[in-house]
Amino acid sequence: MIRVNDIHKSYTKTSETIKGVSFEIGKGTIFGLLGPNGAGKTTLMQIIATLMKPTSGTIEIAGMSPEKDLLKIHSLIGFLTTEIKLDPVSTPDDLFDFFADLYDIPKNEIKQRKEKAFNRFGITPFAKRKISELSTGMKQKISIAISLLHEPPIIIFDEPTNGLDILTSRQVTDYLKELKSEGRCIVLSTHIFSVAEELCDEVAILVDGMIVAQGTVDELIKMSGEKNFEDAFFKIYVENHKEEK
């Protein structure tokens, strides 16, 4: 579904944030991008989500290039970001309708989809409340419900459980599993090992803008010769990270 081919991205002339990344993700897989802060995870996620253009290299999503079919790709992607980003004066109800219109969902389907999504996350009792009055967990759930209202086959999820309490976090991971079982392709970035271990079919470790190791969690543990994934990650990180001059 997603093919990333030797992507470079630089904000400045002298340094590169992403230094040549390539990978491929198929249907029904969860692909995890693991890395410390500043490794370029968010940038890479934004490039995959077509929000940014790579300085060089190509990406292909469902066989299409963002250069040509940006809007078609948009209708196939659901993108969620680290921070909870909803208009505080809106209500979940209004926001859902607003985005449903922007995603060009047929009018008669909107209500049905909203009911389904809101019931799934227990948003219904809060549907008419202002976003600003709601809890962080509730906001994240609303954010998921809205970002995925067009039922995209590809989901790009930056730090899905960041800052959530354990209950909500659990709900989110369960939902991701459910989405995977529906055959969707999911890319997520995280720095939480348990999430990666539990969810990801394939993990790529990003250090200083480069993928230094890639494979299933088990493969990576085996490769590094450590006992668990956390230790494996640190070993790989230390081996590859160069201190700045």
Add this chain to the structure above:
Amino acid sequence: MKNGNRKIWFRGARTIAGSFFKKHGQMGAEAPGSTFLISIGFVAVLSFMALSWFWWWFPYHLFSDEVYDVVVVNAPQSFIDYNQYMQKYRNMKARDYGSRTNWFANWGHMSYFKYNYDGYGWTKFIYKENPALYDFVTYGKWMRENDAYLTVVFPEGFDEKVSARSKDHELPKPDILTYYRTNSLEYTSMKNDFIDQYLHEYQDYMREKNNWAFPDVVDSQIISEPLDFSDEEEGSNVLLDNLGRTFVPILLFIVVLYASMSAGTNVIAGQKELGTFTGILMTPVPRSAIIAGNHLGVTLKTLIPSFIFAVPFLAVPYYWNHGALGPIILHIIILTVFVSAATILISVINDTVVSAQTAFLPVFLIFISVCVTCIQNATEHEPFYLYLPVYGQFYGIGDALAGHPDMAGMAVSSLSTLLLAFVIVLISEKLLHNERYTVSIDPVTAKEIRMAKSGQHTVLDIADKITDTFVFTVRETLYPLMILGFFQMIAIVPVVIDYMGRAEYSRFIADLKSVATVTDVMKKTFEVLGIFMGNPVFLALMTVAYVLMITACIIRTKITFHKKDYKEAFSIAGLPLSNAKKIVKDYLSGFVFGLLMMSSVCLILKLTGQIEITGFGFSTDLLPVFLVNLLMWFPQGASEEVLFRGYMIPRLETRFKKVFAVFFSSLLFSVFHSLNAGYTPLASVNLLLIAVLFALIYLKTGNIWITCAMHTAWNLSQGNIFGLDVSGNVAHASLIRTSHAAGAKDIITGGAFGPEGGLAVTAVTLACMVIVIVLLVRSRNLTRNKDA
């Protein structure tokens, strides 16, 4: 598939635009209050300043209609004689009529017309020759040219015809034709009064003078013809014309700008700040639809308040039967489309609501300044401007309100404005393809990235800084000017009302016929202010106003410096209250210093033979004026010191270097005083020097007690002891009466501005400055030595 794209485009644009009008819509947020306050403040300052200067002028232009001339064609000698005879009578009447409350000169003119001749005491007769009795076109032209409401046409050889008819009754009556304007009921009643009284009494006069024995017989016949030239009408209603060409377009434009800003700057920038913009960008809605939707939303949201505001002016065309409804509406819509496009562009460029609004403020102020340049009267009208994009829209509102829009100009200007708006929209759309403007990163990161990219501050950062500084400076400059204007405006109201009831006002109004330029208006203003300076009520009110200004400054100091009690605020504003003995000592020494300075100026002037003393003392009836005037100088001096030094210098110092704070406040002081009568370039320089001198003393002593006293002593002795003009203002009662000597040179004496416009003051000020600078340097060295 093409069809599907179009469907998404329209649905997206419609949804975004619609969201502006939902209670919980994405674009529902309003602009924060600070921007609103600054905009309101700017308008308020302009109005206060204008009103505080032109109060006297305002009611005249609002309520008098200026059209009271009569064109007389082929006037017979007898009519000219009669007019001359009546002129003496009218002049006398006008003077005797001082008690009449003729505030609104022409309302009085109309209602009193029937009962006294005073009413047309201002009527001027314009004599023309034209053999044709029915030449409407020429009469219409003359009436327009002379702002006349009536044309009286005598047949040629009227006197001969009348005298022939007095001998032979069988001859036909000679006809006097009158043509009058129909645009206003006022004109109709004025022409009725004129015909019923003036022309009939003219006939009585003729009969009496020639001893005609048949009083019952009318010797001529008056045929009254309306002359309707509404289509080519120009300047028919001065009230509408003046308002239409000045205040209305400005107010309208401010409403458009503000509404657009409050609806528009926060949409995209606000969503970027919240992070919600990414969500919209991730939908399959094209960028062009996003921009179009936002633009449509902002435009519609701006149009609502604009039209609410415009309703009274839209009603005008119906009520007064002139003015062009369609063009006014078109102008409002096109201006709104343009301003909304600009707003969206600013919103796209900026990352946060505050930065968008900060960037919008200079644009706002520049736009308003441009509006001010559009203030025009019918004679200054420049048709070329009507063809310009944007400017022509604004310029055209006046014409449209006055009822004669220039259709060609409007078409060209409208199309080019729309084109410009479209280009701006296209630019906004292009920018949305650039990740710099789409990916929501917090502004600090954005700035870091930009800096890293070029290794230095980019144009955007410099622009940010400039706007920021600009806003601060404007705010800090506006505040003192606003309170000055506000209290001066309030204080002047009762005096103006009192003045309008006096006979001088009638004469003054009569003189105003000749006022044509802004300079004339300024001159007239100073004439009135000169009269007011001799009015104890005015002086007393101004005394109160100055005290209130000081209070307002202290209150604001307390707020802006977050001080808990007023004692601290006073000491920040340069008026420390802790040591009463020191205050008295400082004040007295300052007063003596000020007296000495002014005395030495006068001494120089006397020794160089520039002035001569013409007498001492004043008549006892001027004593109240003298006393109140003396009293006024105390808060007057203090208020200017607080405004321009105690308040302003610490405020400016929070952001700028001391040198700039001193220089800027002094420059403002100089500019403000330079508005006065008899201004010379040297006066500006002198006032700048004096301001710097005072600022240096303030810096040296840390308080303004000394300079308050100096300022007071300076003005007081200048005006009420030495009898000289104070910054262009005349003092009415002084202990010594002086006048410029025969060979006096304005460059030394300062002419009408008073000594402050002359070289004598320059010399004294420079000398004092040297002393203060030496003292400053010395005290600095002393503290340095101590430290060492």
